[in-house]
Amino acid sequence: xxxxxxxLAKLLKIQVRSQLQxxxxxILEVLSSLLIQGFFFVAFGLxxxxxxQIGGWNLGEVAFVWGITEFSFGIMDMFFSGxxxxxxxxxxxxxxxxxxxxxxVNITLxxxxxxxxxxxxxxxxxxxxxxxxxxIQIHASLxxxxxxxxxxxxISQVLFFSSxxxxxATTTFWTMDRLEILNVFTYGGGEVMSYPMHxxxxxxxLIFTFIVxxxxxxYYPAVYILNKPNPLGSPAFFAFLAPFISAFMFLLxxxxxxxxVKNYQSTGS
Amino acid sequence: MSSIIHVQDLVKTFKIYHDHKGYLGAIRxxxxxxxxxxxxxxxxxxxxxxxxxxxxxxxxxxxxxxxxKMLTGLLVPTxxxxxxxxxxxxxxxxxxxxxxxxxxGQRTTLWWDLPLSDSLTLLQHIYEIPDPLYKKNLAMFRxxxxxDAFMNTPVRSLSLGQxxxxxxxxxxxxxxxxxxLDEPTIGLDVVAKERIREFIQFINRERGTTIxxxxxxxxxxxxxxxxxxxxxxxxxxFDGKLDHLLRTYGGRRFLSVQFAEIYPEPVLENAxxxxxxxxxxxxxxxxxxxSASHLIHKLSESYRxxxxxxxxxxxxxxxREIYEKxxxxxxxxxxxxxxx
Amino acid sequence: xxAFLATVRISFRRQLTYRAANLSGLATNLMFGFFRASVxxxxxxxxxxVNGLTLQGAITYAGLTQAMIGYLSFxxxxxxMHTVYDGQVGSDLLKPLDYFLYWLxxxxxxALGTLLIRGVPLFLVFALFYDVVLPLSLLQWGAFLLSxxxxxxxxxxxxxxxxxxxxxxxxxxxxxxxAFGLSWTFSGFFFPLALFPDWLAEFSRxxxxxxxxxxxxxxxxxxxxxxxLTKSLIIQLTWIVILVILDHIILNRGxxxxxxxxx
Numbered sequence: 001x002x003x004x005x006x007x008l009a010k011l012l013k014i015q016v017r018s019q020l021q022x023x024x025x026x027i028l029e030v031l032s033s034l035l036i037q038g039f040f041f042v043a044f045g046l047x048x049x050x051x052x053q054i055g056g057w058n059l060g061e062v063a064f065v066w067g068i069t070e071f072s073f074g075i076m077d078m079f080f081s082g083x084x085x086x087x088x089x090x091x092x093x094x095x096x097x098x099x100x101x102x103x104x105v106n107i108t109l110x111x112x113x114x115x116x117x118x119x120x121x122x123x124x125x126x127x128x129x130x131x132x133x134x135x136i137q138i139h140a141s142l143x144x145x146x147x148x149x150x151x152x153x154x155i156s157q158v159l160f161f162s163s164x165x166x167x168x169a170t171t172t173f174w175t176m177d178r179l180e181i182l183n184v185f186t187y188g189g190g191e192v193m194s195y196p197m198h199x200x201x202x203x204x205x206l207i208f209t210f211i212v213x214x215x216x217x218x219y220y221p222a223v224y225i226l227n228k229p230n231p232l233g234s235p236a237f238f239a240f241l242a243p244f245i246s247a248f249m250f251l252l253x254x255x256x257x258x259x260x261v262k263n264y265q266s267t268g269s
Numbered sequence: 270m271s272s273i274i275h276v277q278d279l280v281k282t283f284k285i286y287h288d289h290k291g292y293l294g295a296i297r298x299x300x301x302x303x304x305x306x307x308x309x310x311x312x313x314x315x316x317x318x319x320x321x322x323x324x325x326x327x328x329x330x331x332x333x334x335x336x337x338k339m340l341t342g343l344l345v346p347t348x349x350x351x352x353x354x355x356x357x358x359x360x361x362x363x364x365x366x367x368x369x370x371x372x373x374g375q376r377t378t379l380w381w382d383l384p385l386s387d388s389l390t391l392l393q394h395i396y397e398i399p400d401p402l403y404k405k406n407l408a409m410f411r412x413x414x415x416x417d418a419f420m421n422t423p424v425r426s427l428s429l430g431q432x433x434x435x436x437x438x439x440x441x442x443x444x445x446x447x448x449x450l451d452e453p454t455i456g457l458d459v460v461a462k463e464r465i466r467e468f469i470q471f472i473n474r475e476r477g478t479t480i481x482x483x484x485x486x487x488x489x490x491x492x493x494x495x496x497x498x499x500x501x502x503x504x505x506x507f508d509g510k511l512d513h514l515l516r517t518y519g520g521r522r523f524l525s526v527q528f529a530e531i532y533p534e535p536v537l538e539n540a541x542x543x544x545x546x547x548x549x550x551x552x553x554x555x556x557x558x559x560s561a562s563h564l565i566h567k568l569s570e571s572y573r574x575x576x577x578x579x580x581x582x583x584x585x586x587x588x589r590e591i592y593e594k595x596x597x598x599x600x601x602x603x604x605x606x607x608x609x
Numbered sequence: 610x611x612a613f614l615a616t617v618r619i620s621f622r623r624q625l626t627y628r629a630a631n632l633s634g635l636a637t638n639l640m641f642g643f644f645r646a647s648v649x650x651x652x653x654x655x656x657x658x659v660n661g662l663t664l665q666g667a668i669t670y671a672g673l674t675q676a677m678i679g680y681l682s683f684x685x686x687x688x689x690m691h692t693v694y695d696g697q698v699g700s701d702l703l704k705p706l707d708y709f710l711y712w713l714x715x716x717x718x719x720a721l722g723t724l725l726i727r728g729v730p731l732f733l734v735f736a737l738f739y740d741v742v743l744p745l746s747l748l749q750w751g752a753f754l755l756s757x758x759x760x761x762x763x764x765x766x767x768x769x770x771x772x773x774x775x776x777x778x779x780x781x782x783x784x785x786x787x788a789f790g791l792s793w794t795f796s797g798f799f800f801p802l803a804l805f806p807d808w809l810a811e812f813s814r815x816x817x818x819x820x821x822x823x824x825x826x827x828x829x830x831x832x833x834x835x836x837x838l839t840k841s842l843i844i845q846l847t848w849i850v851i852l853v854i855l856d857h858i859i860l861n862r863g864x865x866x867x868x869x870x871x872x
Contacts, residue, residue: 007394014380014387018423022780029783036790040799047804050659051652098343099378103395104367181633184640191644199651204643266343268283268309268335426779 004109011113019118026119033122041066041130055199057228060137063130065222066194068150071127072157073190076165078120079158082111085168089178098266107261108254111169141227153221156246157193160217163246163253164189170253170260185212193218198231205232213249216241272316273447273479274340279349281310281335309335311503312349317481319446322473324494324511325483328592332503333483337451340481341371354447367396370440374452377436379424385435386420389442396443403442410438413468430461437468447479448472454486466492487585501592511584519587520556523580524564525549529573540564548575612706613714620718624726631727634679639731642675645800646739652804662803666830669742670801672735673826679723680757681764681821684793688715689772690781702864709769709856716765742830749831752838756825759845763821766852767792773856776863796822803832817848 020026041063048059082088088111091097100110135142168182192200192208197219200208208214216238223230224239284304310332317323327333338344339351342358342365351358356365372378379388393403411417414434419427427435433453440448450469454462470493472478484490490497490511497514499507507514524540528548535550536542539559544551554564561579568574582590624631646668653664662670678684689712692698702708735741744750771788775781793799796818802810813819824841827833833841 003397010391010394014383014391018383018387025780025783029786032787032790036787036794039794043794043800043805043809046806046809047652047800049806050804051654051656054648055651095373095376098338099373099376101343101362102341102366102369102371102378104363105395106363177630179633180630180637183637188637188640188644191641195648195651200644200647204647265345266338268281268338268344269330 004106007105008109008113012116015116016118029119030122030125033119034126037070037123037126038129041070041126055196056231057196057226058137060134061222061226061228062195063134064138064226065196065218067127067129067131067134068153069127069157069190069193069218071124071131072154073161074120074123074125074127075154076158076161078117078124080112080162080165081115081117081120082113083162083165083169084115085165085172085182086178087115088169089172089176092172093176095266097264108257138226142225146225149221149225152243153217156242157217159246159250160214161186161190163249164212166250166253166257170257173260173264189214196222196228213245216245271318273319273354274315274317274481275350275352276313276315276336276340277350279310279313279336279339279351280308280347281332281339281344282347283307283309308503310339310346310500313500313503313505315498315505315508317479319479320473320477321496322469322480322482322494324490324497325481325500326485326487326490326497326588327500329485331500333500334451336500337449337481337483341369341449342366367443368446370443370445370448372433372436372440372448372450372453374433374450374455377424377432378439379432379435381425382423384421384423385416385427388424388435389439392439392442398443402444406442406444407438410441413471414438414464430457430464433457433461433465434468437465441472441478444476445478447481450480450482450484452484453482454484454489462486462488469493487588490588491584499588499592507591514591515584515587518591519582519584521582521587521590522554522556522561523582524552524554524561525578525580526552526568526574527576529575532572535568535572537564537567613710616706616711616714617718617721620715621722622718624719624722628726631679631723635727635731638675638678638727639734642672642731642735643738645671645675649801660803660807661832662801663742665740665742666832667801667804668739669830670826672732672739672741673829674798674822676728676732676735677757677760677822677825678798679727680720681760682716682720682723682768683764683796683798683818683821684789686768686789687772687782687785689769690775690785693772693775693781694779698867702867708864709853709860712769713765716768717761720761744829745831749828749834752842753825753828756828756842756845759842759849760821760825762849763817763845763852764792766849766856767817767821769856770852770859773859773863776867792818792821795819797826798822801826815844817852820845820848 044062044066045059048054048062052058054062077084088097100107100114103110164182164186168179168186171179171182189208189212192204193214197205197208197215205215209216220230220234220238221240221242222228224236283306285307286302286304288302313332313336325333325336335344339346340353340358342360342362345359354365354368358365379385380391383391389407392398398406411420414437416434416438419431419435422431424432424435437453453469454465457465466489469480469482473480473493482489482494494511496509497507497511498505499514523543526535526549528535528550531548537552540552540554542550543553552564554561565577568577649664649667649671653659653667657663659667692701701711704711706714732741744753767788771785772781774784778784795813795816797813802813802819802823805813814823824833824845827841828838
């Protein structure tokens with residue numbers, strides 16, 4: 001375990017160093033991703049001026065779910081890029097995964113350490129700025145418990161999104177290619193979690209409750225933290241299921257991953 | 270058990286799927302797919318002993334890669350037994366791969382974006398190579414493979430030949446007892462190939478590393494291997510000494526003659542004319558049918574000769590002829606170890 | 610001309626063979642269309658029209674943008690770059706067909722194929738779920754199709770230029786990410802530009818990005834007609850001319866550089 005962690009640290013450190021080799025281009029990439037991602041929120045905010053509110057939430061309140069989702073997704077995307085099925089699928093197909101199997105180290109650790117994308121700092125910063133903007137707006141409704149719950153939510157969302165990445169990566173063992181449809185759950189999940197989710201039709205909400213339980217990671221906790229009425233009429237304790245559901249999902253995803261690795265077979269050529 | 274690789278009745282069968290066509294077909298494929306069974310490796314047997322350098326050759330799609338992937342644990346056999354170094358490769362992956370090295374000519378094990386030196390450092394940690402050993406090996410390989418010129422270049426910017434040298438170094442750092450080399454000279458120019466061959470010879474001779482070499486380039490085998498195994502249609506059709514193979518199935522020779530004048534049809538018994546340009550004629554004949562001296566004698570009786578030369582057929586051509594004409598396949602179809 | 614059409618045809622056919630990928634992409638874009646439409650419905654509530662855009666128009670907008678993503682391929686296209694990095698560019702430059710036309714042919718085939726098996730079905734399915742606005746006259750349909758063709762030319766002109774960066778730097782992907790971020794941002798893909806503050810909407814509309822995405826949609830939902838329609842098409846044409854000229858200038862310089870350095 002200790003050796004694994006120190007190896008992981010080395011893998012990450014060397015990648016960070018190589019990505020910082022051209023600091024100007026690195027800074028530009030971080031800034032551009034910050035500005036471009038940030039623009040969407042600004043655009044949404046400017047649009048909201050014409051309407052005042054969406055689903056009964058004002059900009060500061062939407063900014064809470066928007067910011068926390070962007071922040072968590074960015075963190076996940078930085079650390080779990082190795083499992084990004086967009087690149088993992090092609091890697092399996094080209095035999096890159098075989099190369100990892102030929103090394104005497106735990107395979108999960110190797111995949112985790114295979115890709116660390118530091119430029120995601122842009123998106124992380126963007127999410128953080130929006131979250132801080134939100135907290136400035138909504139601080140009146142915050143209590144100590146609520147403030148403490150925010151980091152728990154971030155961790156839960158990171159686990160949640162990484163589970164989706166891991167599951168996505170595992171499916172590519174069979175498909176041998178990226179499956180764009182998974183984007184509905186990962187990036188689509190991020191999208192629906194960035195709004196007060198009661199605005200979506202029942203069918204979409206059901207998908208993001210029972211197939212991918214995104215609603216427990218964003219909407220229910222936000223209703224509690226922001227003191228908003230809940231038009232869905234669900235029990236109050238739903239607000240606190242986030243850490244349990246995400247931990248459960250993460251374990252499930254890891255099991256599926258191990259199952260995939262165990263049954264993985266290279267191609268014949 | 271003295272062999273380092275033991276393979277018995279090894280079989281690998283693949284399902285080749287036929288996809289349904291069309292839009293709805295794409296959906297149907299998810300539930301119901303038709304397939305054919307293909308025997309990529311079909312009941313093969315062999316043993317390799319420590320210190321051997323064995324060439325494993327055969328035409329495209331004969332089953333070479335499938336065998337190597339089973340030996341390295343990347344594929345699980347359909348049936349049969351494999352023991353390498355005392356391990357069952359696909360069952361004890363992590364401990365097994367510590368003691369082997371592998372180079373796949375088409376792929377790299379190095380980190381694409383990192384300088385070569387960083388990749389090698391990471392491998393030291395991955396294989397837990399003690400510092401003194403790592404330093405000793407690295408110093409040696411740097412010199413033999415001349416790595417210094419591109420030690421700090423990112424792997425993606427290396428030429429194919431440089432990358433192959435780097436990959437060979439990477440595969441040898443942890444002193445593996447056994448190394449699998451899959452097409453290590455593919456795509457390289459003559460000079461680069463020669464350099465790689467010298468290195469392979471060096472690690473086999475000087476360090477006693479057992480090597481299983483698959484290749485398309487018969488020149489690799491001719492230069493390096495005493496023993497060859499030929500696989501075709503999933504079956505091992507020859508396993509034995511290279512010169513035995515050549516003696517039995519090769520032995521084609523060429524007689525090039527420059528006549529003193531032009532003859533319209535300078536025919537010769539037991540030899541075929543394969544090229545004729547003015548007064549220069551090339552004959553082909555088999556070593557065991559007729560001797561060169563006999564042919565020359567016959568020629569000089571009927572024609573005036575200015576100059577002549579006798580050549581053996583290059584080994585590459587001999588082997589190509591062997592598998593193109595499927596000489597071995599027809600001969601030894603039911604025998605298990607034809608040459609031993 | 611024949612070589613160009615042959616390139617289009619080959620590329621079109623190849624696109625049609627990626628059935629599973631296209632189906633998967635269609636489903637994804639469709640879902641995103643639903644998400645965006647839901648957000649618009651929640652925003653509009655009881656208001657029939659905002660800044661000249663009706664709710665029905667806005668919903669149609671959401672469906673159309675998703676239907677056009679694959680066709681325009683405005684935010685992710687590194688094909689040319691890859692050929693520069695793997696050396697294929699050398700033989701491409703030697704083709705008897707002009708390099709710009711060759712890639713335009715490849716891209717046009719790809720775009721048409723995508724439109725046919727991904728874009729059109731997506732919009733039809735979308736229309737089953739939502740009440741959409743359709744062009745009312747043959748003239749409007751014609752204007753829309755023309756505008757859609759112009760949109761592809763603008764999108765291609767932009768992507769071609771961005772990809773040419775690979776002639777100069779080994780790290781053109783980073784430039785591409787930034788450039789495609791720009792086109793994503795200002796094209797109106799995310800939200801109907803009419804809902805933005807007017808200055809931002811106007812800026813986007815005049816940019817090549819808005820000209821490529823926003824204008825054809827405006828034509829489709831009937832928000833521009835008569836003089837306004839002509840003006841919109843002229844904006845598009847202007848961008849096509851500008852981009853084609855820029856592409857050729859940059860390409861010539863790039864080729865010269867490539868030749869001098871020996872590729």
